Amino acid sequence: MPGAIYAEGLVKTFGDVTALDGVDLDVPEGTVLGLLGPNGAGKTTAVRVLTTLIRPDRGKAVVAGIDVLKKPNEVRHAIGLSGQFAAVDEYLTGRENLSMVGRLYQMSSREAKARAGELLERFHLADAADRPAKTYSGGMRRRLDLAAALVVSPPVMFMDEPTTGLDPRNRQALWEVIQELVAGGTTLLLTTQYLEEADHLAHDICVIDHGKVIARGTSDQLKARTGGERVELVVHERQHIPLAVEVMRPFGKGGFTVEEHTRKVIVPVSGGARLLAEVIRELDTRGIEIDDIGLRRPTLDDVFISLTGHVAEAGEETLEQEGAGK
Amino acid sequence: MTAAGGTLSRRPVPRARGGAVQSVRDSLVVAQRNLIRMMRIPEVVIFGLIQPIMFVVLFSYVFGGSIAVGGSTDPDTYRQFLMAGIFAQTVTFATAGAGAGIADDMHKGLIDRFRSLPMARGAVLTGRTLADLVQTALTLVVLAIVAVIVGWRIHEGLLKALAGFALLLLLGYAFSWIGALIGLSVRTPEAATSGGLIWLFPLTFISNAFVPADNMPTVLRTIAEWNPFSATVQAARELFGNLPAGYPVPSAWPMQHPVWASLIWSLLIITAFRALSVRKYRSATA
Numbered sequence: 001m002p003g004a005i006y007a008e009g010l011v012k013t014f015g016d017v018t019a020l021d022g023v024d025l026d027v028p029e030g031t032v033l034g035l036l037g038p039n040g041a042g043k044t045t046a047v048r049v050l051t052t053l054i055r056p057d058r059g060k061a062v063v064a065g066i067d068v069l070k071k072p073n074e075v076r077h078a079i080g081l082s083g084q085f086a087a088v089d090e091y092l093t094g095r096e097n098l099s100m101v102g103r104l105y106q107m108s109s110r111e112a113k114a115r116a117g118e119l120l121e122r123f124h125l126a127d128a129a130d131r132p133a134k135t136y137s138g139g140m141r142r143r144l145d146l147a148a149a150l151v152v153s154p155p156v157m158f159m160d161e162p163t164t165g166l167d168p169r170n171r172q173a174l175w176e177v178i179q180e181l182v183a184g185g186t187t188l189l190l191t192t193q194y195l196e197e198a199d200h201l202a203h204d205i206c207v208i209d210h211g212k213v214i215a216r217g218t219s220d221q222l223k224a225r226t227g228g229e230r231v232e233l234v235v236h237e238r239q240h241i242p243l244a245v246e247v248m249r250p251f252g253k254g255g256f257t258v259e260e261h262t263r264k265v266i267v268p269v270s271g272g273a274r275l276l277a278e279v280i281r282e283l284d285t286r287g288i289e290i291d292d293i294g295l296r297r298p299t300l301d302d303v304f305i306s307l308t309g310h311v312a313e314a315g316e317e318t319l320e321q322e323g324a325g326k
Numbered sequence: 327m328t329a330a331g332g333t334l335s336r337r338p339v340p341r342a343r344g345g346a347v348q349s350v351r352d353s354l355v356v357a358q359r360n361l362i363r364m365m366r367i368p369e370v371v372i373f374g375l376i377q378p379i380m381f382v383v384l385f386s387y388v389f390g391g392s393i394a395v396g397g398s399t400d401p402d403t404y405r406q407f408l409m410a411g412i413f414a415q416t417v418t419f420a421t422a423g424a425g426a427g428i429a430d431d432m433h434k435g436l437i438d439r440f441r442s443l444p445m446a447r448g449a450v451l452t453g454r455t456l457a458d459l460v461q462t463a464l465t466l467v468v469l470a471i472v473a474v475i476v477g478w479r480i481h482e483g484l485l486k487a488l489a490g491f492a493l494l495l496l497l498g499y500a501f502s503w504i505g506a507l508i509g510l511s512v513r514t515p516e517a518a519t520s521g522g523l524i525w526l527f528p529l530t531f532i533s534n535a536f537v538p539a540d541n542m543p544t545v546l547r548t549i550a551e552w553n554p555f556s557a558t559v560q561a562a563r564e565l566f567g568n569l570p571a572g573y574p575v576p577s578a579w580p581m582q583h584p585v586w587a588s589l590i591w592s593l594l595i596i597t598a599f600r601a602l603s604v605r606k607y608r609s610a611t612a
């Protein structure tokens with residue numbers, strides 16, 4: 001049986017840009033799929049096709065068991081969407097925005113107001129609830145948009161970079177909301193540039209580039225594909241690098257990476273923490289002073305870089321926020 | 327870390343009512359949204375008022391006395407004759423408003439929200455045109471007051487006068503659907519505004535709005551007599567009792583039966599342009 005979100009051979013071109021080039025997806029009910037990929041990979045396009053906003057040139061899409069191309073209006077009853085760019089009315093207050101969405105879901109005016117109040121609390125917007133959204137900061141708008149996507153609890157949700165622009169506290173809070181939703185049986189397709197987020201939330205990960213799926217699997221499977229653990233060490237004196245390499249050779253599985261300017265030596269190993277203790281003892285006997293040493297496992301960032309051949313272009317704001325969060 | 331508000335309750339998707347009830351309801355929700363916006367950006371409404379007020383004052387004092395209506399060049403006769411024309415021209419400006427509003431909406435993120443909701447198909451557009459109708463009605467009220475101040479009077483009783491205003495509003499509503507189609511077809515609100523306005527000038531000037539059509543060359547006169555805009559102007563003039571004593575009523579059918587002609591024209595425009603706009607909206611990929 002196909003999952004709650006199912007796509008087969010989706011193709012979408014814009015002029016001579018092929019945004020989707022035969023994408024297949026299958027997300028089992030009640031799970032989270034993390035859709036990763038560099039800028040321009042086609043993530044947003046895939047979300048827009050699956051949420052009935054654009055028609056693909058070719059392919060098949062089924063959401064919550066309903067054919068997206070044949071019965072878009074029925075699909076709209078079964079989905080919630082938070083797009084990459086906040087879809088709120090700037091001149092309406094946060095409360096008015098949310099109750100409008102509630103009423104368009106056929107709630108009574110009173111019901112819609114009550115739900116708006118609940119969401120404003122949950123997304124830390126109660127203080128700004130009665131100000132026009134125009135006066136909101138970027139992160140506040142983002143949260144208002146997410147709240148609008150959760151006015152009802154449809155069985156399938158799509159979130160396109162939901163935490164971009166959120167501060168660490170609000171990101172954490174959204175993660176909790178997402179985990180609650182999924183615990184309640186919601187199926188979620190989530191795109192993100194924060195690989196840590198995919199690691200944390202997604203059951204399955206799908207990496208796309210140039211409109212094609214280039215890898216899929218659980219986070220652990222993808223990491224295993226990229227390579228096992230390794231020792232990274234930083235020596236105190238640059239002239240100790242060759243000596244350190246010599247010491248490490250018997251422990252390694254072949255292949256060294258040396259970064260001269262940071263005085264760093266990276267050696268793929270297998271043997272875990274015990275091996276690390278031995279390495280440290282040996283270095284000590286040889287009188288090599290070290291600034292830092294550690295056993296590292298590949299991160300999703302490593303997976304991403306090795307798969308797409310370039311660093312995840314997270315953008316400056318992202319980097320700043322990661323910095324501020326630590 | 328826990329979020330301030332505790333757990334979020336689950337809210338199953340309510341069943342859609344579907345059909346006409348939902349259509350009306352959704353349109354009213356969108357109309358309400360547009361009216362709230364209107365109140366928060368009152369400049370738009372205020373600027374919308376200045377132009378017709380200037381027309382009332384300028385036309386009645388500058389042209390009054392040099393244009394003969396029904397054989398009379400009495401400035402007051404012209405003023406009475408003119409008002410229905412200016413009212414009608416004012417309501418047609420709803421076209422530009424609706425067009426710009428819809429073009430603006432189509433290129434803002436909010437349209438994605440609307441299009442992903444299980445809303446009635448035409449509600450985004452109907453909501454917009456209804457809000458514009460309210461704005462047009464408000465403009466007409468202010469304009470009628472200014473007209474009375476400069477000496478305009480009704481002579482056929484209040485009921486008929488109200489019927490005249492109703493026909494004017496219906497024309498405005500019809501034109502806002504033309505605006506909707508323009509707004510959906512262009513890329514920017516600016517283009518929708520200018521695209522919504524340019525064709526209004528020939529339309530409103532090749533008509534009986536500002537001068538009687540009987541002095542025009544034959545071709546223009548025929549166009550003027552069959553112009554949907556002229557039908558409403560003529561109907562309003564009749565209902566307001568503003569036709570001067572010696573005014574010759576042209577023999578063309580719409581001029582002989584202006585109330586019917588106005589109704590038919592407006593309803594035809596609404597039906598055709600609403601259908602075209604809704605179709606365009608559904609296929610548009612914002």
Ligand SMILES: Nc1ncnc2c1ncn2[C@@H]1O[C@H](COP(=O)(O)OP(=O)(O)OP(=O)(O)O)[C@@H](O)[C@H]1O
Pocket residue numbers: 014015017018019037038039040041042043044045046084
């Ligand atoms: N409406 C459009 N018209 C023309 N080209 C488009 C349109 N939408 C998307 N594209 C192109 O399709 C490609 C995929 O875009 P998409 O927005 O899906 O990328 P993305 O993976 O979401 O990127 P990002 O991480 O930057 O959000 C890009 O090359 C983009 O320029």
Ligand SMILES: [Mg+2]
Pocket residue numbers: 043044045084160
């Ligand atoms: Mg995107």
